[in-house]
Amino acid sequence: MAIAAESVTEVCRRARAASLILPGVASADKDAALTVLARLLRERTAEILDANRVDLDAGRDAGLDDALIDRLRLDPDRIEAMAVGVEAVRALDDPIGELLERRTLESGIEMEHRRVPIGVVAIVYEARPNVTIDAAALCLKSGNAAVLRGSSSAAASNAVLVGIVKAAVAEASLPEGTVEAVAGGGREELGELARQRDLVDLIIPRGGEGLKAALEAVAEVPILYAASGNCHVYVDAAADLEMARGIAYNAKVQRPGVCNAAETLLVHEAVAAEFLPAALGDLAGAGVELIGDERVRELSGDVPVGPAAAEDWDREYHGLKLAVAVVDSAAEAIDHVNRHGSGHSEAIVTGDEAAADAFTGGVDAACVYVNASTRFTDGFEFGMGAEIGNSTQKLHARGPIGLRELTSTKYVLRGTGQTRG
Amino acid sequence: MAIAAESVTEVCRRARAASLILPGVASADKDAALTVLARLLRERTAEILDANRVDLDAGRDAGLDDALIDRLRLDPDRIEAMAVGVEAVRALDDPIGELLERRTLESGIEMEHRRVPIGVVAIVYEARPNVTIDAAALCLKSGNAAVLRGSSSAAASNAVLVGIVKAAVAEASLPEGTVEAVAGGGREELGELARQRDLVDLIIPRGGEGLKAALEAVAEVPILYAASGNCHVYVDAAADLEMARGIAYNAKVQRPGVCNAAETLLVHEAVAAEFLPAALGDLAGAGVELIGDERVRELSGDVPVGPAAAEDWDREYHGLKLAVAVVDSAAEAIDHVNRHGSGHSEAIVTGDEAAADAFTGGVDAACVYVNASTRFTDGFEFGMGAEIGNSTQKLHARGPIGLRELTSTKYVLRGTGQTRG
Numbered sequence A, B: 001m002a003i004a005a006e007s008v009t010e011v012c013r014r015a016r017a018a019s020l021i022l023p024g025v026a027s028a029d030k031d032a033a034l035t036v037l038a039r040l041l042r043e044r045t046a047e048i049l050d051a052n053r054v055d056l057d058a059g060r061d062a063g064l065d066d067a068l069i070d071r072l073r074l075d076p077d078r079i080e081a082m083a084v085g086v087e088a089v090r091a092l093d094d095p096i097g098e099l100l101e102r103r104t105l106e107s108g109i110e111m112e113h114r115r116v117p118i119g120v121v122a123i124v125y126e127a128r129p130n131v132t133i134d135a136a137a138l139c140l141k142s143g144n145a146a147v148l149r150g151s152s153s154a155a156a157s158n159a160v161l162v163g164i165v166k167a168a169v170a171e172a173s174l175p176e177g178t179v180e181a182v183a184g185g186g187r188e189e190l191g192e193l194a195r196q197r198d199l200v201d202l203i204i205p206r207g208g209e210g211l212k213a214a215l216e217a218v219a220e221v222p223i224l225y226a227a228s229g230n231c232h233v234y235v236d237a238a239a240d241l242e243m244a245r246g247i248a249y250n251a252k253v254q255r256p257g258v259c260n261a262a263e264t265l266l267v268h269e270a271v272a273a274e275f276l277p278a279a280l281g282d283l284a285g286a287g288v289e290l291i292g293d294e295r296v297r298e299l300s301g302d303v304p305v306g307p308a309a310a311e312d313w314d315r316e317y318h319g320l321k322l323a324v325a326v327v328d329s330a331a332e333a334i335d336h337v338n339r340h341g342s343g344h345s346e347a348i349v350t351g352d353e354a355a356a357d358a359f360t361g362g363v364d365a366a367c368v369y370v371n372a373s374t375r376f377t378d379g380f381e382f383g384m385g386a387e388i389g390n391s392t393q394k395l396h397a398r399g400p401i402g403l404r405e406l407t408s409t410k411y412v413l414r415g416t417g418q419t420r421g
Helices: A002-024 A027-043 A045-061 A066-072 A076-091 A130-141 A152-171 A187-194 A209-218 A241-253 A269-285 A294-299 A310-314 A330-340 A353-362 B002-024 B027-043 B045-061 B066-072 B076-091 B130-141 B152-171 B187-194 B209-218 B241-253 B269-285 B294-299 B310-314 B330-340 B353-362
Strands: A099-104 A110-117 A120-125 A145-149 A179-181 A202-206 A231-235 A262-268 A289-292 A321-327 A345-349 A367-372 A407-418 B099-104 B110-117 B120-125 B145-149 B179-181 B202-206 B231-235 B262-268 B289-292 B321-327 B345-349 B367-372 B407-418
Touching: A002 A110, A002 A120, A002 A145, A002 A179, A002 A187, A002 B353, A027 A045, A027 A076, A027 A130, A027 A152, A045 A066, A045 A076, A045 A152, A066 A152, A076 A130, A120 A130, A120 A187, A130 A145, A130 A152, A130 A179, A145 A187, A152 A179, A187 A209, A202 A209, A231 A241, A231 A269, A231 A330, A241 A262, A241 A269, A241 A345, A241 A367, A241 B407, A262 A269, A262 A330, A269 A289, A269 A294, A269 A321, A289 A294, A294 A321, A310 A321, A310 A330, A321 A330, A330 A345, A330 A353, A345 A353, A353 A367, A353 B002, A407 B241, B002 B110, B002 B120, B002 B145, B002 B179, B002 B187, B027 B045, B027 B076, B027 B130, B027 B152, B045 B066, B045 B076, B045 B152, B066 B152, B076 B130, B120 B130, B120 B187, B130 B145, B130 B152, B130 B179, B145 B187, B152 B179, B187 B209, B202 B209, B231 B241, B231 B269, B231 B330, B241 B262, B241 B269, B241 B345, B241 B367, B262 B269, B262 B330, B269 B289, B269 B294, B269 B321, B289 B294, B294 B321, B310 B321, B310 B330, B321 B330, B330 B345, B330 B353, B345 B353, B353 B367
Parallel strands: A120 A145, A120 A202, A145 A179, A231 A262, A231 A345, A262 A321, A289 A321, A345 A367, A367 B407, A407 B367, B120 B145, B120 B202, B145 B179, B231 B262, B231 B345, B262 B321, B289 B321, B345 B367
Antiparallel strands: A099 A110, A110 A407, B099 B110, B110 B407
C-alpha cells in the first residue's frame, strides 16, 4: 500500500514540474507534439491492436458484456479516427495567452487579463481507450500537464497509447512529465489521486454514477463532473407537429445510452390529441417503452402507455424508455423542466417567438434548444474539437468541456513604481 | 434544532424561487432597486446607527478587542460610503445577457453563448456590517438571489441593513426572496446552509481560516474561498533600488493585516549589499519585525534581523513581520514564490524586460506585478466596483470576485428542425 501511494505521488510530482514549464511553451511546439502523436498512432497501429487484443481476451474471460467489449475494441478505423481527432485539436486556436481584457487602472498600472493553463489536470475514465488520446491531445494543446487514469479493463491498450503519447512529447522536446499515467487499479489509487491537493489542480471524472460517488466521498482536489442528463423535449401549442415528431424521435432513439438523449416528452394540451398517437406510435415502433400521466394514457390511441410514478420524472433511463406528460402551458413545461431536469440539454418545439424566448430564458440548463434535438450538445457539434464530457455545473465550465474550459486566467500588472496610498 | 434547520431551508427556498425570476429582470429594474437602496441608506442613517450602538455595547461587554470593535463600528461617513458604493455598482455594465460567442454550427443551428446569473449565492462573513450592503448590491446587479449570513456580533446592525435592502427590493418590485438573511448564529446554522445543495448554488465565505476550516468539513455546496495571501516582493538585480524600497515598504506596512500585503521580501544577491541596509532600516523604523536567512543577516548592517526557520517562508503574518531572503537569480526567486506562495499577488521590481517576462510568465498566481505594490489587488483598484474578496482558486474565478465572477453561462441554440444523423 505504501508503495502504491508513493508512486501516485511521484507521478503527480513529475506532472507538477512539467506544469510549471508548459505555460511558456510556444503554440508551434505544442502543435509539433500533436503532429508527431497523429503520425505515431498511424505508424504503430499494429502494436496498438496487439495490446487491445490482450484486453479483449481478458475482458471476455472476465465475462464483460457485449456493450463493454464493443467500447473496449479498437480497429484500424477507430485508430485512424483518433489520429484525425488529434489533428482536429491541433488545428484549433491555442487558448493560452488569449487576452481577455487590457486596461489602464486609475493608478496608472497597465492591467492585462490573460488565459493560462490550469496546471495539472487528472482525467479518470472508464473502458474506452480512445479517451486516452482525446484527453492527452486537449491537455497538450491547452498547456496543462495531464495525469490519466484509465480503467484496468483497458490496461494493455492504454499502456501502449500512453507510451505513444510520451514518445511524441519526447520527440517534440516538451517536458518529461507533460503526460503521465496512473496504472489502472483499484479505488485505492483513485483515492490517492483525488487527495493530491498540492500537486493536482483539477480532476475530471468521465464515467458513471459509481465513479462519481467514489470520488465525492474522498476527493480533496476540485472536481469537474462530466455529468448525467435528464433531458426534456417540450412540444408547444404552436409547434410544427411534423418537426416535433422528428425531434422527439431523434432525441430519444438515435443514441439512447448517452447523456444528451431525452428522457421525458412534454406536450401542450392544445395539440396533445393530434400529436400523441402518431408520435408515440413512432417511438413504440422503435421499441421504446412508454410511460405517461393520465391524460397521455387517454390520448395515446392504440399505443400502449404504462402509468408513470412520481419518481419517474427524475430518472435517466439510459435506454429505450420515455416518460410522457401533458402540460397546460409553456410556463408549466418550464416549471416541470426546472423541477426535474439535471440542467444538461432541454428543447422546445414551437413556431411562437414569445414561447421560445420564455423557454430559453426561463429554463435553467447548460444548453437550451429551440426547434432542434437535444442530441447536438457535444464538443464536436459545437465546433470545439474534442471534448472531455459535458458539465452541468454552473461554476467554471457549463456545457461541453473543451480547450477553453481547461484554462484559468492570470492578471499581469505593469507599473512604474506605484504604491497604494 | 429542528426549527433552526427548517428555517434555513425555508429561507433558501424563497431565494431559490426568486432566482428563477431574476435572470429575466431588466437592467433598469435592477438599477432602480440599487437607486432606492442608496437613498434608503441615507434616509435611515439614524436607525442604522442606533442598531449599531446595540452591537457595539454588546461587543464591549463581551470583551471584543479594539480592532474588532473598529470593524464593527458604523458612523455617518461609513454609511455614506456604503451608499456611494451601491451607486458605483449600479453604474457598472450589467453582466447578464452579455454575448460571449455567436456562431452558426455545421448543422445550421444558430448558437449563442451568454452570461446568466449563477442562481442562489450565499455569502458568509464576519464582523464588518458594510459587507451586507456590498454583497447585496453585487448580487442584485448580477441577477443572483443572495442569502446573507453575517456574524452574531453584528446582528442588530445587519438586521436593520437587511431590512433596508428588502425594502428597496420591494419598492422596485423585484421578487420577494431576492435578498434573504440567515440570522447570525452558531456553526450549526452554517452547516445547514452549507448542505443546501438543491437550493444554493455557491457559498462565498469571507473570513479567516477558522471559517474556512468549519466550512470545508461540512460543505456540500460549491465554495469559492476569498483566500489568504502569502505574497512576495522580489527585488531583481536590475531593479531601481529607490523604487524597490518604496514598493517593499508599501507592500508590508501600508495595511499589514490584509491578504494582499507582502509577507516575504526576496533580494537578488547582486544588489543585496546595497539594498538591504536602507530598505530594512525603513521597515524596522515602521516597527516591522524582521527575520531572514544567513546572507540577509550578514548584509543587514545595523538593522536587527532574527533567524528565519524553514516554516517561516510559508506563513502569512497578518501583521508587522516580514521574512527576507537573498536569491542568486530571478529563476530562484520564481521557484521560491511557486514553492511557498499561495497564488495571490506577487511582485518583481526590475528594469530588465526579460526578467519581468520570466517572472510574470513563470509565477503561478492570480495577480503578478512588475514595478508596483502587491497592495493593488482589489476590486475597486481593478475597476470592478465592489468585490467579495479575492479568489486564489484556479477554477471559475481567480483574483477579485466582482460582478462577472458572480455569473455562469448558458448556450441557447435555435434550429429549424435539426436532428442528429
